[in-house]
Amino acid sequence: MLTIYSDTHRLHYGQAELMDGKMQPCFEKPSRADMVLDRVKAVGLGEVRGPDEFGQSPLLRVHSAAYVEFLENAWKEWSALGRSHDALPLVWPVRGLRTDRIPADIDGKLGYFAMDAGVPITAGTWEAIRQSANVAMTAMQEVANGAKSAFALCRPPGHHAAADYMGGYCYLNNAAIAAQALLDRGAKKVAILDVDYHHGNGTQSIFYDRADVMFVSIHGDPMVEYPHFLGFADEYGAGPGFGFNHNYPLPHGAAWPMYEQALADGIRKIQAYAPDAVVVSLGVDTFKDDPISQFKLENSDYLTMGKMIAEIASPTLFVMEGGYAVEDIGVNAVNVLLGFEGK
Ligand SMILES: NCCCNCCCCCS
Numbered sequence: 544m545l546t547i548y549s550d551t552h553r554l555h556y557g558q559a560e561l562m563d564g565k566m567q568p569c570f571e572k573p574s575r576a577d578m579v580l581d582r583v584k585a586v587g588l589g590e591v592r593g594p595d596e597f598g599q600s601p602l603l604r605v606h607s608a609a610y611v612e613f614l615e616n617a618w619k620e621w622s623a624l625g626r627s628h629d630a631l632p633l634v635w636p637v638r639g640l641r642t643d644r645i646p647a648d649i650d651g652k653l654g655y656f657a658m659d660a661g662v663p664i665t666a667g668t669w670e671a672i673r674q675s676a677n678v679a680m681t682a683m684q685e686v687a688n689g690a691k692s693a694f695a696l697c698r699p700p701g702h703h704a705a706a707d708y709m710g711g712y713c714y715l716n717n718a719a720i721a722a723q724a725l726l727d728r729g730a731k732k733v734a735i736l737d738v739d740y741h742h743g744n745g746t747q748s749i750f751y752d753r754a755d756v757m758f759v760s761i762h763g764d765p766m767v768e769y770p771h772f773l774g775f776a777d778e779y780g781a782g783p784g785f786g787f788n789h790n791y792p793l794p795h796g797a798a799w800p801m802y803e804q805a806l807a808d809g810i811r812k813i814q815a816y817a818p819d820a821v822v823v824s825l826g827v828d829t830f831k832d833d834p835i836s837q838f839k840l841e842n843s844d845y846l847t848m849g850k851m852i853a854e855i856a857s858p859t860l861f862v863m864e865g866g867y868a869v870e871d872i873g874v875n876a877v878n879v880l881l882g883f884e885g886k
């Protein structure tokens with residue numbers, strides 16, 4: 544399987560995130576991608592190639608122009624105030640506040656375009672997220688050109704990013720950008736299977752009222768888990784999209800037997816949908832030792848996960864999302880790919 548990777552991810556390394564009431568070193572860090580790349584090479588998964596340049600148009604097929612413009616200029620506006628530390632929001636437009644106007648100052652914009660304080664913006668963030676999207680687009684191109692599968696080793700991740708807001712370490716929604724690009728290249732239906740521990744609220748919201756993308760996600764129950772405010776089982780899609788959104792919230796402590804049951808049901812729904820391609824949001828923070836998550840999957844479960852995904856028998860693009868147990872992220876992510884290939 545071909546892997547697309549760019550070292551440019553290193554330009555994004557937030558110093559701190561607000562987690563559980565205190566500023567903590569960012570869990571989403573460069574060593575995550577290093578470990579996955581090392582494992583790809585160690586098992587001889589296949590060729591590793593750099594991304595092509597796709598410019599901003601694929602981003603604008605999924606994200607609003609105002610949001611992309613904000614991401615491109617945020618650091619400039621922040622540092623123009625003499626601030627050399629990471630940019631973070633301090634106020635958000637919750638119920639009853641107005642969002643019909645975009646604030647003029649960077650503090651207002653940061654809150655307007657963010658859902659949480661897990662998205663530090665640094666001097667290199669724009670370049671890193673742009674390249675992460677190019678990585679997804681390049682791997683997408685491989686699948687669009689007939690490859691059975693490809694792996695977009697994206698960093699930063701993307702599935703919490705919606706059309707016009709960032710959150711949960713995500714800025715540009717790599718998987719959504721790639722899914723939309725597959726449709727723009729002739730696919731009639733694309734399924735997105737999100738196996739990250741956290742609900743892909745951004746991906747769901749982007750395609751919620753559409754029938755040409757089916758979204759299936761298995762994740763920690765938002766009643767007790769981040770992102771808290773989306774990802775419930777009663778979210779089936781809206782309008783023409785009704786029936787094309789399937790959430791499988793699972794309780795803290797869920798291990799493989801419970802996970803497998805949800806995954807098998809989600810895969811049956813995707814098989815019935817008969818997509819022209821599948822995009823897998825490959826987060827492995829479902830691992831038993833993940834520092835910020837509460838599922839109990841083991842290294843070997845990821846081989847079975849890959850095997851089950853292969854049974855959809857559709858061209859498949861794997862897009863790297865979360866996974867914060869850095870020692871095991873490479874083994875777990877690559878096990879899915881090896882399982883998919885029947886190894
Ligand atoms: N107490 C848990 C806080 C989680 N904060 C953000 C998690 C983002 C995961 C991205 S895959």
Ligand SMILES: [Zn+2]
Pocket residue numbers: 739740741826828865866
């Ligand atoms: Zn996650």
